[in-house]
Each structure stands twice: as C-alpha cells, then as structure tokens.
Amino acid sequence: MIKRFLIAIVLLGLIAGGLVGFNMFRDKAIQDFFANMPAQAVTVSTVTVEPASWTPVIDAIGTVSASRGVDLTVETTGIVKELNIATNQRVEEGEVLVRLDDAVQQADLTATRAQAALDKQALERALELRERGVGSAVTLQAAEAAAAASAAQVEKLEAVLQQKQLRAPFPGKLGIPRVDEGQYLTPGVAVVTLQDIDTMRADFTVPEQRLSQLSVGQKVRLTADGDDTAFAGEITGIDPKVDPSSRLVSVRAAIDNPEGRLTPGQFVRINVEMPQENDVIALPQTALVTSLYGDYVYAARPKEGEGEGDDKTLEARQVFVGVGRRSGRNVEIVSGLSAGDVVVTAGQNRLSNGTPLTIDNTLDPATGLKREAAAQ
Template sequence: MLLPRNPNFILFMTRGIALCLISIGLLASCKNKKIEALGSKQSNPVPVDIVVASISPLPTASEFNGTVLSQESADLHSEVSGRIIYLNFPDGAAVSKGTLLLRINNSELLAQRKQAQIQKELSEKTVERLGKLLEIKGVNQADYDQAWSQLKSLESSLEVLDAQIAKTEIRAPFDGALGLRQVSHGAYITPSQTIGTIHSKNKVKIDFVVPEHILPKIKKGSQVQVYSSENEKSLTAKVIAIDGQINLNTRNATVRAELSQSGLTAGSFVKIVLQEKKQGILVPTQAVIPDAVASQVVLVKNGKGMMSNIETGYRTADFVEVTKGINQGDSVVVTGVLFVRPKSQVTVRQVKSLNDFMNLNTNKE
C-alpha cells in the first residue's frame, strides 16, 4: 500500500520518530547512572569495630551437691548389762575426751578388786621376806618360786577386774558434742541398747559425687568452695580422699573434703563449687553469627572481611569461648557484623577490649 505523499503527514511522522529516539536515549542514560551509583555505593568500605583475640582466664566452675558428715561419730553402747547408777549425759552438750558419761552398778566388782588388792599386797610382802631368806639359804628355791607365781597371778586378777570395771563405764571417746540421750538414771540397759551419740565438732567431712570426666580436675589437696544455708559466706574445704572406684551404673565417683571450724551440722545439705583454672580465647557474644551447620565470626584480614567457621566451648551471657577457628592476634568484628559480606572492604573504626562488653547483655535484661 502506498502512503500518501502529504507533506504535513510526513513531517508529523518524522517528529514522532525523533521523539521516540530521544526518550529511549534518556532512559538508557538514567539506567547507566543508577548502575554507576549502585556500584559506587557497594564499593564503599563498611565501618566496623573489632577486638583483638587474646588468651583470657575463663571463670569456669562446676557445682555439686554434698552432705556434711562428722569427722568422728559414734553410737554409744554399754559393753555389759546392768542398772545405771550414774548418768552425765546433757542433750547436745560439748564434752572432752575421757569425760565419764555413764556408770553401771559395779559395786560387786569393786569389792572383788579391793579383796584382790589386799591379797596382792600380802603376797608382795611374802615374796620380799622369802627373797631375803633365800639369800642366806634359809628357804629353798621352790618355796620362793611358788610365792612369786602367786603374786603374778594376783596381779593378773587385778588387771582382769580393772578391765571389767572399765566396761561398766562409758566415757567420751573424743572431743565432741553429745546427741540426744536415750536412757534414764536407774534404767537397766543391755549392750544392744543405744545410750546416745557423739559427734566431733571442730572438723567435718563433706562427701559429694562428681561425674567421671570431672575426676581428672580434682586432686588430693585441691580446694573447693562450700555454700550452706547455715553460713552467709562461702567456706573453703580441702579434698582429702577420692574413691578409687567409679560407679558402673552412674559413672560417678565420691569425693571427700575436710572442713575445719565450720559450724555446719552433720547431715546437712551443702553446695560444692569447684573453680577450674582455665584459659582460652573469648569473644563477645554479639560477634558470633549462629548457623545451623557451624557458628561463624567475621575476621578482618588485609582490609577485607573474611568469614571463619568456629567451634565454641564455655559460654556466658556476654562472652563465648572459641576453641577452634580463631588464633591469638586475629581481628574479630564485633559491630557491623551483619553488614559485612565475604571479601568486602571494611574500615576499622575502633579497637575495643573485652571489658567494653562486660555485663552488656545482663544490663539489657
């Protein structure tokens, strides 16, 4: 089809085509400017704050439940049956070693001992007299030997009586505090009956159970902190023994510590805290990027941000121990972490210390 050769129509079409070409040129120019601006923006270094990784002491501690035991404890029983004629057993009283607490009727034994003592004294005089006669041949050796044998027999009888009399008395076996008295004056008691108890007070033992993996950290002579409702402040106890066998069912072992002048009551519950001396690399919690596969941190190397996979250990609200993935002296990004892309340019705004992050998360809460 032939277009009309109208001059006005040709002029109109020419101007329309020119306007289209100009519009396309303007759009292309704007697009190029946006791309250049975006590229310029992405090339700007990201400002970050860092901490320099260093070895720091880790305030690690392990807690265990413990039970207070008396250093010395005994149930008091009479060795013989009889009626109580003397009773000195105040409930809860402090007593010294050797204090007479109870005596059973032993009048018959005392009479026998008195008689044996008189016979012994008479026998001693006889032996002395026969010894002088033997020196001048006034008596034969057999008579002297018989008198000497009788003396030794009487001495043995006295020792037996003394032992029997001692069994009628109950004395404090060590310095300590008495428990509650279970008998009364004039009562007839037997060896199977408990008179009461006595516990030492100056020192106590504390038994606590620890897992198998903790045992290498505890040595004989190690110190542990003891916390109890009976004391406002912590007490320091010394480990005196470690059970040589691990329980096959629980994989735990019993540890025994000793505590002096504690004021703790036998049988009471205490909390044992074992302070572990350990060092490691700590970074602020906010520097760690959690991930389903592995946690990461951003390191600054040669002015660029580098992602590093890490393994963590001890953790608090403010800090995380990094056991793998960071070396001492590395620069770890602590602010601006989320704006750094792998191998992107960064600029260090400030070098901070771990103290700047102390109690930061705690205060936020």
C-alpha cells in the first residue's frame, strides 16, 4: 500500500515538474521571439528643412461691415402710394424707392406755380412801365416782392414734395422691405436697409505691444469661416489710444469685395502682413508636437551603426526645438534644427525613438491632396 502511495507521489511530482518546465520554456521562447523580432517600419510624410523667405503676420479676429450702410426711413408722415423696392435689388444714387401720397401737396404746388407765373407777369409789366417813365418805384418794388415770395413758396412746396419721396442716398444693395403699399408711415420707421458692399471695412483689435508695428496703408489678408478665399485690403485707420481695460488697440481696414462674398456683420480672421524676412527656418505646424516637456519634432535620420549609402535604414529621432512666430500653416523654428534635416510632418502618433521609417511624400498632410496638385 505504501509502495503504491509513493509511486503516485512520484508520478504527480513528475507531472507538475513537466508542466512548470513547459511553461518556463514557452515564456522564454515567446520572450526571445519578441526580443529578436524586427520592428515594423511606420510610413510617414516628411519635409526637408531649408531656409526660406518668411512673411510674418499679426493674427487678429474681427467683424466686417459695409463701407456705407443705413436703415432708410421717411422724413414725414403719409400713406405709401408707390413701393419701388425688391429684396437684394441694386439701386443707384437718387433712385426713388418709396413715394408717399402727395395729392394735396401736388395741388398746392400747382396753385402756387400759377400764382408765381401771375406775379412774374405783373413784375414784367411794372418793369416795362418803369422804363417808360409812367410807373412808380413803389409799384415796381411791390411787384418784385410778390414775385420773389411766389418763387420762394414754389421752392418750399417742391421741398415738401421731395420729403414725400424716399431716395437712395448712395448706390448699393437693398435688404428685405419692411413696409407694404397702403401702409401709414411715420419718421423713424425703418423701410429697408441699404448696404454698399463693393468695398467693406473690417474692424479688429491687436495687443498694444503690436501698435508700433502698424501703419496706415499696411497690407492685410482676410478670410471668413467656411470660405477659403483670401480677400486683400489695407489698413485705413488706427485708433490713437489704447483701451485701458483690455490693453487692445482698435484698427480698421478697407477690403475689396467685388463679388459680394463678404456679408456685413460676418466674423473674419485677419492677417496683417509685416516686412518679408530671408533665411528663416519654418516648418508646417503639423510637424510640431507639444508636450509637458516642451515642443519637439521627429527627424528622420540614418540608423546608428549603418553607412551613408542609398539603401540606409531611416529611423525616428526625437528633437526638441525652439518655436518662434506662426504664420498660416507654418511655424518658425529658432533652435534645434539646421538646413538639410528631414522632419516628419505626418504619422508622429505612432513614433518613438528608433522606430524604422518608410517615407511616402505623395500626399500633402496639410491639404490631403497630392503634392503635385497642391503645388498647382
């Protein structure tokens, strides 16, 4: 009995030792496999660092408005008799938009003109009699006064009739009419908005530290959300004082808007162009990675220990850089890189030091287009 028990214990020990040994062998084999397994190359886009011309800008946000824009209203009370306006209609200066009921004023003007004509004839007779020596100076003076008064009354009634007409003060585009024919109007009631949008003005602010870099006539570029078109303009005015609460300076620029793509009240992004600089190292902003330890890029460099042949293996190397100004899609690099360095611009999220690289520059990561198409 004891012999059988000892045999069972020995067999159990052999089985347990075999299982433990097998597990140790398996773990060691897996470890050796992964330790010796070559790392998979990561496909990235790159750009070669080259000093180039740089046009620094001052970034700002602002609002555009029409160079001339008003909400039109009438000068006197009355009922709308004619309504000559339509939504988005273009009008010229002096064009009649609304005519109020002026029947009474027209009748008064007709009567006054008749009286003025009669007084003019009386004046002509008085002058003729005076020249013959049979008329008195008093009669002539009375005729002159009556003719002048009648002419002044005609001018007054003509001015009253002008008040019954709403005319365009300048050329532009009308908005949505807010009145209808037959409606009784009073001064102050907005009839329609008129905006001259051929030339817009953009109002924006910049920090007071930038005030010395601004000047009237300086070129600006403007873009609106949802529209990649860049609109050109120039600064037309700079506020001579700094807002003490915000420490900002108000600036106004005139923007050409020939196609009417900008709308008054629209939010826009503005770049004030500074003088061009040469031999500046700049990279696409997609190449820059920001972390708690600083800004860095991944440079594509030959694997350590290999030669410099054409078939050399490239690997990623983390390089911390000093960042300067930003302009559009580019950022200035002030330290850490030199001309000729190859920097990764897309695919950094899968990289670490020593990761093998495969370079594919057929696509521009900034636009998603082929580089040939983006260049065109």
